[in-house]
Amino acid sequence: MRTILEGHAEGELRVASVQGSFVMKCGGSTLAALPDSFFHDLQLLQQSGLQPVIVHGGGPAISDNLAKLGIESEFVHGLRKTTEDVLDVVEMVLSGSINKQIVRRIQNVGGRAWGLSGVDGSLIHAIPVANSAEVGFVGEVTHVEASLIQGVQDMGYIPVIAPIGIDLSGQRYNINADTAAGAIASHLGVNRMIVVTDVPGIMKTVNDEKVVLTSVTVQEINDMIETGEIYGGMIPKVRAAMSCIHGNVQEVVIVDGGEPRVLSRVMQGETIGTRIARG
Ligand SMILES: Nc1ncnc2c1ncn2[C@@H]1O[C@H](COP(=O)(O)OP(=O)(O)O)[C@@H](O)[C@H]1O
Ligand SMILES: CC(=O)N[C@@H](CCC(=O)OP(=O)(O)O)C(=O)O
Numbered sequence: 001m002r003t004i005l006e007g008h009a010e011g012e013l014r015v016a017s018v019q020g021s022f023v024m025k026c027g028g029s030t031l032a033a034l035p036d037s038f039f040h041d042l043q044l045l046q047q048s049g050l051q052p053v054i055v056h057g058g059g060p061a062i063s064d065n066l067a068k069l070g071i072e073s074e075f076v077h078g079l080r081k082t083t084e085d086v087l088d089v090v091e092m093v094l095s096g097s098i099n100k101q102i103v104r105r106i107q108n109v110g111g112r113a114w115g116l117s118g119v120d121g122s123l124i125h126a127i128p129v130a131n132s133a134e135v136g137f138v139g140e141v142t143h144v145e146a147s148l149i150q151g152v153q154d155m156g157y158i159p160v161i162a163p164i165g166i167d168l169s170g171q172r173y174n175i176n177a178d179t180a181a182g183a184i185a186s187h188l189g190v191n192r193m194i195v196v197t198d199v200p201g202i203m204k205t206v207n208d209e210k211v212v213l214t215s216v217t218v219q220e221i222n223d224m225i226e227t228g229e230i231y232g233g234m235i236p237k238v239r240a241a242m243s244c245i246h247g248n249v250q251e252v253v254i255v256d257g258g259e260p261r262v263l264s265r266v267m268q269g270e271t272i273g274t275r276i277a278r279g
Contacts, residue, residue: 021053021190023194046158053190066089095115113160122166124161124183126140144187178239202224245278
């Protein structure tokens with residue numbers, strides 16, 4: 001499947017040959033700073049016949065709300081330690097304010113968006129992560145109801161998904177948004193996942209200067225995690241990317257949401273951000 005987009009005057013995109021969905025993960029680090037043009041681009045891509053699926057985070061907003069409510073929270077190996085009290089706030093913020101903020105922003109530029117969390121229709125089936133004794137109600141994805149996402153797309157809406165999972169007993173789980181996006185990309189069998197964050201890609205220090213890597217191999221990623229050059233919030237992104245490309249996904253691109261017209265530029269095949277691809 002091949003997609004060619006031709007850039008034209010501001011706000012205009014043309015698709016020469018299209019098809020298929022792509023997953024875009026929007027990090028909480030960048031959401032508030034995303035310009036209207038970002039959502040406008042997204043809507044133009046959809047009008048061109050592409051099928052975006054948005055999975056969002058919201059870590060900073062969760063932390064702010066927990067602090068306001070006086071609920072303590074900490075991260076263990078990059079995952080938020082999640083008690084039932086923390087889970088209430090995670091769900092309120094992700095499925096509530098952040099999800100609806102994204103839906104509104106798409107609608108404000110004339111697009112059609114449908115917000116849902118992994119709880120709705122049991123969209124994201126989850127089980128406790130292996131170290132749940134340490135981190136509490138944090139989940140890993142076992143299954144994604146792809147037909148639900150496709151149903152929303154078939155009705156002409158962009159699905160906007162909050163990363164909360166649910167198990168057969170009805171227990172909710174907090175899922176890292178990069179992990180959830182990767183699992184959704186794999187289950188949908190999309191060609192591409194775009195990870196939108198607050199840095200221009202994976203950075204490395206070369207000759208005392210920080211450079212953005214235009215592409216990285218799995219071996220380089222593992223080495224950079226080992227040396228600590230990839231740390232914190234970048235770790236779940238690269239792990240999700242590596243897991244995706246071992247499945248059906250052809251490439252994962254990590255980009256800065258503040259970069260002008262970043263989505264259409266990625267879709268046009270411009271070298272921007274960091275590309276992690278198969279092979
Ligand atoms: N090698 C790296 N290159 C770029 N950013 C990195 C790297 N290693 C760690 N990071 C950190 O990852 C952050 C992005 O992750 P995170 O804050 O969780 O964002 P998001 O909310 O978008 O998921 C960057 O702001 C940066 O501090
Ligand atoms: C288990 C876990 O850590 N969940 C994350 C979910 C939100 C998230 O991942 O948001 P970002 O993409 O903005 O980082 C959390 O509670 O912060």
